[in-house]
Amino acid sequence: MMSENERRLVDGCATFYKASKYTLVEKHLIEFSAVAMQRPDFKKTDDMFNRVLGKDHIAVVTLLENKETGTRIIIANTHLHWDPAYRDVKLVQVALLIEEVEKIAQNFAKYPPRLPPTPSSAASSSTSPSVSENNASSRPPPVYSDGYKIPVIVCGDFNSIPNSGVYEFLSNGTIAPDHEDFMSHTYGKYTTEGIRHRLGMKSAYAATGEPPFTNFTTSFYDPIDYIWYSTSHLSVNSVLGPVDPAYIEKQVGFPNAHFPSDHLAIVSEFRLRPQREVAPPTARPPPVFPESSRAHA
Known part of the structure; x- marks a missing residue:
């Protein structure tokens, strides 16, 4: 059992997935302070020791594979510092998180695809009501x-x-080394070259x-929770709308009898975009030379 003081110093995240539909291929725990310590350009940075290392925030990265189609997806769930x-x-x-997600994704791509369905499994699936599945x-x-x-x-x-700057970085893919959110602090290559992702x-x-x-x-009323997605592979079907403004006008804050947290749930439904198929090269017909044509005329 943790004491109350210990609980205040421990951060946590959880990701739940539908086990009947997805296989958990791998999971990764990212502790930002530990990852920062592994960067050579951070080790001589006083600001990293004084400002970053004292924070216990984490992320959980989950690698999933659809049991039926073999389609893969990477889910990262995080909690950043509040102040x-x-x-x-x-x-x-967030820069450390995205760098780690990119590394994990590159390794995930090297995993061989799951075996295609056997004739018996394909036959058994024919009883399913969904033709598309x-x-x-x-x-x-x-x-x-x-x-x-x-x-x-x-x-x-x-x-x-x-x-x-966090929102700008995630949506635009780049942050200048002198961005105001660095607050003139020094963080190795982040503040000499900037940060970027693809x-x-x-x-x-x-x-x-x-x-x-x-x-x-x-004392606070703003959006600070987000669901980010790779637009090349996913499209948004729908999102959960906001709370009725008439209800909010009568409240002073959450939690209350109807909302158990000071944070609201945000929800999005996605669909996979079809992968671009690369057409196989067509065989080039043999050349016909004028000389040979005349020879057979």
Whole structure:
């Protein structure tokens, strides 16, 4: 059992998945302070020791494979530091997270695809009411040439509002080394070369606009939780709408009798975008030379 003081110093995340549909291939725990210590360019940085290492925030990365189609997906779930006075730490944490997700994705792409369904398993699946699922199960599993071909979702409590450096980095894929959210602190290559990623992500709520808030207390009212997805591989079907404004007007903050947390749940339904098929090269017909044509005329 942990004491109350110990609980305040321990961060946690959980990711749940539908075990009947997906196989858990691998899971990774990312402790931002531990990852930061492994970077040679951070080891001589006082700001890293004084500001980053004292934080216990983490992320969980889950590698899943669809049992029927072999389609893969990577889910990252995280909790970043909360204090607005440490927005530099939040930016460092999210940069470390995305770097780790990219590395994990590249390794995941090297895993061989699952075996295609056997004739007996394909026959047994014919009793399923879904014709599309039967067709999917009869296709060979996808092959991923690199990690950027695997669908990625990065979600969680980012403790950052939409005009923050964290939001800018995730949506634009780049942050300048002198970005104001670094707050003039020094973080190795991050503050000499900037940070960037190639995941091509958007917030699931980008099309509808972020909710008015995802955290609601007596002193704070803003969106700070997000679901980011790789737009090349996923499309948004729908998102959960906001709480009725008429209800909110009568509240002073959460939690209350109807909402058990100061954070609201955000939900998005995705669909996989079809992979671009590369057409096999067609055989070139043999050349016909004029001389040979005349010889046979």
